[in-house]
Amino acid sequence: MAQLNDEQIESLYKFTRQHFVEHYDLQTELVDHMANGIEQQWQKFPVLTFEQARDLEFKKFGVFGFMEVVEQRQKAMNKKYTRMVWNHFKNYMKVPKIAAFAASILVTFIILKFTSFSEGFLLGAICTCALIYVAFLLYRSRQIKSHRMVSDKKWMLEDIIFSQGALAGLALIPLHFYNIFSDLSSINAGWILALSLFICSLYLFLYIITIEIPKRAEEYLEATYPEYKMSQ
Template identity: 35%
Template sequence: MKLDEFQINELYKFTQKHYVDWYDVQTELVDHLANGIEVQLEQNSNLTFESALNAEFKKFGVTGFSDVIEEKTKALNKKYRLLVWKYFKDFFKLPKIILTLFLVWIYFELFQLMPNKNWIVIPTFATLFVAPTVFFIHMTKQIRKTEQLTNKKWLFDSINLQLGGLVHILSIGLYSGVFFESINSWPIYLQAVFSIISVLFGMIIYISVFIVSPKLRRQMAKQHPEYKFV
């Protein structure tokens, strides 16, 4: 027998009661619970909906739905990072590799021209730190608007906000100051390495913010009609 709309809504309430706040995770759990309950009711018509639900929930063990949330979080983070890596690799294939090499060469030449290397190093780290921060602030506002509009929270938005975990590379900027005092005495090979790293770092930020995040939001909207990103 198929569960009716009221029972499906009860399953959503049940998952929320057990600390699952994200609608995308709730939907997966509701589908799983509903299938299990329907099988039980087919096998035993005297069984009540509540009894079947409790029996299904016990299958998740003492941790309840927490393991599901953890696995879902890992899967979304991995999907995000793999997509970033996919687009990142494209910049090392023709014709985009020409642009990559050109950007590195331009940056290295600017590095050579600066009498005080901090004039380019400090703005570089500032830009690479500020860009994701602006994205974070903007996305946070948009997510709040979406939650108010739909009355739903999405784990996807939380993952997207953290750039699939890549946001933690921002900590690099916090420790960059140790290089500033000696940077003017760096040999050319270190300046070349710094130029390469700076350009690659910038590419990762660009790909994450302007390519991967919008692409995943469009995919999310297709998979979940309820998802309405403002």
């Protein structure tokens, strides 16, 4: 049975890029699928040219071409990333990390409930954390850009891990509490405790997606893509 040569394989990679598949992991999967299909076409119809067999295989993907495959992979990777974040968060609910988390809630509660500068503290803490968060986002953005100067391959999970700029606004959510409540010390203790829990959970979540997971990105990418390490 006739097989594709290296030039034809590279041509298939180019073909996937021309049809808006930008991530190398999905390109490779589609190239393997199309290569097998083309070789089967040649087995049945040896007179077909490479381009004819390729176009016949591409038609099997329907009117929208590769777009449905891309959307399905994005959904799958987003689910994988969500599980990753949740697993990290759950680790902080176990001993000994939960002790530090509980202590941060208690400290926040005491400051908000019993100090005379609660509102000023809340505003300053939120703004400081937000600035730190944005600074780390910029740092991570530069990090991935420098990485791509070495390797031109894009990986879908890598993009998800390092592309969390849209969540920067979450760091400012607690500011709305500052605008709503003019005197936090006069509010029921139960509500202050709930607010403290929310604030600490929010910033723990932001810490996980901004620092902790990106720090282990190589580990996650190598586990997801066996070919990732070889491509670096």
